[in-house]
Amino acid sequence: xxxxxxxxxxxxxxxxxxxxxxxxxxxxxxxxxxxxxxxxxxxxxxxxxxxxxxxxxxxxxxxxxxxxxxxxxxxxxxxxxxxxxxxxxxxxxxxxxxxxxxxxxxxxxxxxxxxxxxxxxxxxxxxxxxxxxxxxxxxxxxxxxxxxxxxxxxxxxxxxxxxxxxxxxxxxxxxxxxxxxxxxxxxxxxxxxxxxxxxxxxxxxxxxxxxxxxxxxxxxxxxxxxxxxxxxxxxxxxxxxxxxxxxxxxxxxxxxxxxxxxxxxxxxxxxxxxxxxxxxxxxxxxxxxxxxxxxxxxxxxxxxxxxxxxxxxxxxxxxxxxxxxxxxxxxxxxxxxxxxxxxxxxxxxxxxxxxxxxxxxxxxxxxxxxxxxxxxxxxxxxxxxxxxxxxxxxxxxxxxxxxxxxxxxxxxxxxxxxxxxxxxxxxxxxxxxxxxxxxxxxxxxxxxxxxxxxxxxxxxxxxxxxxxx
Numbered sequence: 037x038x039x040x041x042x043x044x045x046x047x048x049x050x051x052x053x054x055x056x057x058x059x060x061x062x063x064x065x066x067x068x069x070x071x072x073x074x075x076x077x078x079x080x081x082x083x084x085x086x087x088x089x090x091x092x093x094x095x096x097x098x099x100x101x102x103x104x105x106x107x108x109x110x111x112x113x114x115x116x117x118x119x120x121x122x123x124x125x126x127x128x129x130x131x132x133x134x135x136x137x138x139x140x141x142x143x144x145x146x147x148x149x150x151x152x153x154x155x156x157x158x159x160x161x162x163x164x165x166x167x168x169x170x171x172x173x174x175x176x177x178x179x180x181x182x183x184x185x186x187x188x189x190x191x192x193x194x195x196x197x198x199x200x201x202x203x204x205x206x207x208x209x210x211x212x213x214x215x216x217x218x219x220x221x222x223x224x225x226x227x228x229x230x231x232x233x234x235x236x237x238x239x240x241x242x243x244x245x246x247x248x249x250x251x252x253x254x255x256x257x258x259x260x261x262x263x264x265x266x267x268x269x270x271x272x273x274x275x276x277x278x279x280x281x282x283x284x285x286x287x288x289x290x291x292x293x294x295x296x297x298x299x300x301x302x303x304x305x306x307x308x309x310x311x312x313x314x315x316x317x318x319x320x321x322x323x324x325x326x327x328x329x330x331x332x333x334x335x336x337x338x339x340x341x342x343x344x345x346x347x348x349x350x351x352x353x354x355x356x357x358x359x360x361x362x363x364x365x366x367x368x369x370x371x372x373x374x375x376x377x378x379x380x381x382x383x384x385x386x387x388x389x390x391x392x393x394x395x396x397x398x399x400x401x402x403x404x405x406x407x408x409x410x411x412x413x414x415x416x417x418x419x420x421x422x423x424x425x426x427x428x429x430x431x432x433x434x435x436x437x438x439x440x441x442x443x444x445x446x447x448x449x450x451x452x453x454x455x456x457x458x459x460x461x462x463x464x465x466x467x468x469x470x471x472x473x474x475x476x477x478x479x480x481x482x483x484x485x486x487x488x489x490x491x492x493x494x495x496x497x498x499x500x501x502x503x504x505x
Contacts (some may be wrong), residue, residue: 065296065310069381073360076381077246080310083239085298089493093481096474098496099265104503105415109138112393112502115227117236119395119408120144122254122423123220125170125435126152130187132171135224137410141165142213142224143176145187154215154224155189160208176210185210220249221395240306240389247382247399252425255436256452258460259421261443264470266394266411266418272463273407274390274491276311280319282462287317288324288332290386297487299494304501305392307491313384313402314356329355334362359384363402373427375401390491392498401427405456416471422460424453444468 066084069076098104120135121144131146134157141157143166157165159178166176166185175192176185184193189210194200214225216233218241223233234241262269272278279292286292290313298308313333316324324332327349334347349358363383367375375383382400390396396407408421424436436452447453448461474482484492 063291063294063312063315065294065312065385068312068314068356069310069379072356072380074377074379076379079243079246080381080387083243083298084296085300087299087301088297088487088490089299089497091486091493093479093483094492094496096477096480096482098499099268099474100415100471102414105411107503108411108499111505112499113138113140113226113411115225115230115502116393117216117223117225117230117233117391118393119221119391120154120215120224121222122425122435123217123222124253124432126222128172130172130174132167132173132176134165134167134169140226143167143210144215144222144224145176147187152215152217152222153187153189154213154222155210156213159183160210161194166210219244219247220252221397236305237391238303238305239300240303240391243308243389244399249399249425251427251429252404253428253433253435255424255426255433256450257421257423257436257438258441258447258450258453259419259438260441260445260447260464261412262418262420262464262467263416263443264418264467265415265474266409266420268470268474269418269420269467270390270394270396270407270409270495271492272467273396274307274309274388274495275489276309277485277488278466280317282466283459285332286459287320288329289313289316291315292317293319293488295488297490299490304494304498306389307494308387308389309491310381311386311388312356313380313386314354314359326353326355326358330358333359356380356384373429390495392495403456420467422447422453422456424456 066081069080118137120142121133126133126144126146129146129148129150133144135142135144143155143157145153145155147153155176157167159166159180161178161181161183164178164180166178167173175187176189178184182193182195186192189212191205191208194203214228214230216223218233218237230236276290276292276295279290280287290311294315295309295311314329316329330347330349347358347362349355353361360380360383364376367373378401381387382402384402385400386398386403387400388396388398394409396405398405404425404427406423406425410419412418439450441447446461447464448458450457453460
């Protein structure tokens with residue numbers, strides 16, 4: 037037995053709670069961006085929305101129920117546009133990418149004329165996948181019995197042709213899957229009656245005229261299995277409310293509760309946020325000085341990628357102005373890239389778009405991220421993929437590595453992720469406990485914020501319409 041005196045529970049120390057915050061944040065992106073030295077893309081100012089979906093709880097069975105998972109597979113995944121492969125990952129004729137989701141398997145094939153086709157990845161003989169992984173081939177030959185199709189999907193050869201009188205060559209082509217491209221990303225859709233990809237994306241197509249990803253390459257992808265529902269994983273990346281508790285280092289650099297969220301009542305398939313950099317979270321007490329905000333950038337984030345730069349405020353500077361000055365120097369001196377004419381909204385901040393149902397893309401240079409979330413065999417598992425798309429000059433570099441991690445394997449030490457790795461590991465540390473927590477709920481509901489979690493309600497409204505049809 038210990039000699040130490042037992043401290044009554046009521047006397048145990050507790051961390052101090054943050055001070056009560058004002059009714060609304062003092063700093064908002066739409067006030068800050070117009071004052072930046074280089075104007076932001078017009079869409080961040082002109083297309084801002086004040087509409088939010090109806091405030092009501094989210095039924096947690098959407099995350100935990102096998103029956104709801106089945107409805108998603110039958111009614112939603114079969115009818116929505118899904119990101120399959122980046123253009124730079126299939127650059128040459130004969131390059132083939134295998135995309136799998138909810139029991140479906142698709143071949144995305146670069147054609148000889150540079151176009152792209154997609155086919156059901158199933159041999160018309162006995163059903164074996166024609167390709168089991170990303171590959172390069174001059175034809176599509178089944179490894180089981182050697183039934184062979186051309187890259188265009190037309191039948192070329194079958195063994196013992198005399199023994200298949202029922203097969204008519206011109207009627208035995210591989211079934212095609214709809215495939216369309218947006219900004220270098222190839223999407224597939226299994227529904228012949230679905231709208232075109234441009235119609236599906238709606239106003240987002242015009243928004244993205246401000247950003248061209250033709251000068252990007254995929255530097256790394258990390259595919260991490262999680263023991264939670266795919267929507268629970270997605271939720272973690274469409275709000276910044278969690279930054280103060282989950283990413284304490286980032287709380288010194290960005291005002292988490294002052295993020296701009298945009299949803300539109302007539303745009304069911306995308307939403308957006310913009311998170312500014314240069315102020316600390318309102319939850320921090322005492323409030324960090326502007327020098328401390330700057331130090332969090334130069335000592336925590338930049339060293340992972342570029343080493344530690346000099347980081348003192350100059351006369352008349354706030355942290356945001358100093359951050360820009362340092363970033364311009366770092367990109368020029370250590371990467372050979374001129375970003376002097378780039379707006380702070382891309383150089384420093386985080387802009388994020390979500391494309392329903394499972395694709396998230398950040399157009400900013402500061403956070404060149406793409407996320408994709410796919411369900412597992414049931415509601416309790418998913419695959420979360422994170423990719424970085426970096427800018428380059430000259431010849432496009434070869435695509436970077438793909439890491440495949442099981443449940444529990446760490447993301448923090450993957451070198452190509454740089455400072456992003458430890459941040460994503462903090463998200464993993466939450467997500468591993470989501471599913472059991474939701475199942476333990478006695479209310480069966482998630483009560484989400486009116487504004488800061490409006491994007492969750494927005495995509496759940498869209499999901500509800502799909503599964504109800």
